[in-house]
Amino acid sequence: MGNCLSCCEADSHQGSTLTPGTQPLQQVQRSRGLVQYPATEFKELKRPVSTENQNQGRVLAPTTEKKMFPQYTKIPPLKKQGNGETKRLSFVSKDISEAKILQLYEQYKDPVEELILAEGIEHFCQDLEVKPEEFIVLLIAWNFKAETMCKFTKDEFVNGCKNLKVDSIKSIRSKFPELEAEMQNKQSFKHLYKWTYKFCLDNDSGQRTLPVDVAISLWKLVFTGSEPTLLEDWLEFLEKHPTIKGIPKDTWDMFLNFVEQVGDDLSTYDDTEAWPSLLDDFVEHENDKKNQNVKTD
Known part of the structure; x- marks a missing residue:
């Protein structure tokens, strides 16, 4: 290693071996003097000193059984975090066949238009063993992100099946309990409720307000399975007032807040809040009914 460390010379120049304890110190020749190392650090050489190195006045450094750096078991390389996820996603994608989804779409598609229309949806519902007016069909349309009632575009149907991870009538039916259970989540139900209004508008005619009978x-x-106490009175009120021609979107949206806040008997209704006028009229109507039923002496 350059001039920093000169080669060692044997003490007797005869290549004799060293044994711990035979002499107190092993002298090593350096270019700038003598550096002494304890002889106990050396053990008996297992092979004689090279003759070639003796001729050059050099002796190989003593071989010791103790190594400066111990050998550790090699640590296996870390697995990439994304490997497991990639395998999982690829496994899922193998479970769902896009070809089967497209085949299913073609089975219900209109023969002329690139759409599934009312007749195809009716056939679709028959295969699912449900009626078109059932709540589960509304849930399917919502999960398909359909924009118009009685119509599925190719993208809506195909992407909807992919999102639900289904590619057959049997697999769609198997999702029914999961779709219905999701409605127990208040936020999910609110999204479904607001989406329903726009979904049922007739976009082709530019309809902006739902007819009362449709609403x-x-x-x-x-509200299948979760009917508010006030719903029956509310619908009766609408049916008895033929002057009400349509339900605006703000009335539809606010009705959900209304039934959550005013209580089952309208006892917490606050007329200072900005409720749609139709809801104010309903409260007044209900109060009049109650007053008419009060017996006086």
């Missing part, structure tokens, strides 16, 4: 049917449908 009544939708309220009955969307």
Whole structure:
């Protein structure tokens, strides 16, 4: 290693071996003097000193059994975090066949238009063993992100099946309990409720307000299994007032907040809040009914 460390010379120049304890110190020749190392650090050489190195006045450094750096078991390389996820996703993608989804779409597609229309949806519901007016069909349309009632575009149907991870009638039916259970989540139900209004508008005619009869049917449908106490009185109120021609979107949206806040008997209704006028009229109507039923002496 350059001039820093000169080669060692044997003490007797005869290549004799060293044994711990035979002499107190092993002298090593350096270029700038003598550096002494304890002889106990050396053990008996297992092979004689090279003759070639003796001729050059050099002796190989003593071989010791103790190594400066111990050998550790090699640590296996870390697995990439994404490997497991990649395998999982690829496994899922193998479970769902896009070809089967497309085949299913073609089975219900209109023969002329690139859409599944009312007749195809009816056939679709028959295969699912449900009726088109059932709540589960609304849930399927919501999960397909359909924009218009009685119509599925190719993208809506195909992407909807992919999102649900289904590619057959049997697998769609197997999702029914999961779709219905999701409605126990208040936020999910709120999204479904608000989406329903726009979904049922007739976009082709530029419709902006739901006809009362359509809105009544939708309220009955969307509250399947979770009907508010006030719903029956509300629908009766609408049916008894023929002057009410349509339900605006703000009235539809606010009705959900209304039934959550005013209580089952309207006892917590606050007329200072900005409720739609139709809801104010309903409260007044209900109060009049109660007053008429009060017996006086």
